[in-house]
Amino acid sequence: MGKPEVKGTVTPLSSMFPPEEVQKAAKLVEEKLSEKRNEMSQLKEFIADNTSLINLVQKLPDELHHDIMVPFGKAAFFPGRLIHTNEFLVLLGESYYADRTAKQTVDILKRRGKSLMSKVDALKAEMQDLKAEASFFDSTASEVAEDLVEIREYEEDNSNQSESQSGPTELESPTLAETDHKMDSKMGASKDDEYARLMSRLEELEKEELAAENGEIDEDEDEDEDEDANATETDGDENELTEAAFHRKKDEGYSSLDHGQRFSESQPTRQLQQSKGKEAMREEISNKYNHQDLTNQFSCTGLTAEPLTKGEMSCGRIIHQDKMLNPSVNASVPSENVSLNQNIHDSSRNEKPVQTSKSKFDSSKAFTGSIVEHTENLEKKTPGQNTTPSESSGSKPSKPVSRFKMQRK
């Protein structure tokens, strides 16, 4: 690692996101959200009517004929009888009717109910997206109001480059949580060179973490490495926070180098056997993995999620990603060999529990990297993302106005 050169820019957030515009955007999102809520209530009404109709249709054939009051004109009734109680003329749609029995009618109605439910689900997903957008805008507005400043520093570390953005850490963490959710949904394909960069960074950081942890346990503190880490990290506060969290979450020893070495030599199949059955973690970890890709050259502490994904090969998606990762890992491994060798004796102690602890370790791991938002990207992406789902499902929400709803109403 050469001496990092630091260049930087300082920009107040208010210049990037003018407050009035942010408020306008927030209002727009609010309007869309209320529209969706109205549609949702309408759909729920339809579903309720449908279920009550199903009940009625099921009860009618219980008698041969029912004595009822028949509506006559606009404001009169006369007593009458409902006969042929098992024959129903069902509207199929587009002014087509069919004679059906009670049971068949119930089937038709159930199918309609299912399609309504699927529409409700789609609408719920849209509303969630909108809510995330709204909360993001709100937080941006508050940040802008507080005159937060975006600080960008460019480190030149051989071929590595990293950016970071800092502000008050407490504000960042809630926004990070929100952006996490959004990044989950927005992550597309990942890029190999980002992997390479992240991987090399990851190796360095893991080495530090490991050394630090070993220092805790073995009283073998490697302060130089920690200092290096902090020097190269530009948001030191966050690092300490996340490193602490990292250590808390590390239950057993974890040898990143084992991962690195194995990864460079072996096939994923070995690791497949180790961490089967962690489906839930898989998703979470792949999402965190995606975070790293999205936070594009951001400095991350303890990027343990990456080796984690190598361990969690039970998912096709991750396997795909890992395949992309493999070549870049191989490329970066030679450069990291020195640091790897350094830690081999440290990690030898950890090799034993690694096998059994991998799965446990995986479950205890969480992404402790500092996800730093690149808010402009998100802003551009979120409107883009929201228009496409709304377009694709645009026909569906308007469908409730269809003639399925009682024509006589």
Add this chain to the structure above:
Amino acid sequence: MSSSSTALRELQRDLENKANDLSKLQKDIAKNHQVRKKYTIQLGENELVLKELDLLKEDANVYKLIGPVLVKQDLAEANANVRKRIEYISAELKRLDGSLQDLEEKQHSKREAILKVQQRIQSHQAGKAKA
């Protein structure tokens, strides 16, 4: 002096015309969207009807509501009619898509033209102010 002011007035008239055209285009685009929505709903409904018709037995009674009259129809005939309608609606949707593209392109070019005229007006006014 007067020549430049008449030129200015002409430019402004030009700008007004273009703005009117633009608003017309926007209305057309909005109408297009509406009609597209309607057609999409109808398409969805027809597909549902087709599904239900497929589930019917051969001898089931199918009726069509034509005005106030419920007319008995043959299942095969009803199937054929619904399919034809679906094809027709999809063709209409495609046509509307094409025209929507056209309208959007025209709108785009109109906007650019308006921008240019505005710039010319500004340069004229700047020239007048100098002189």
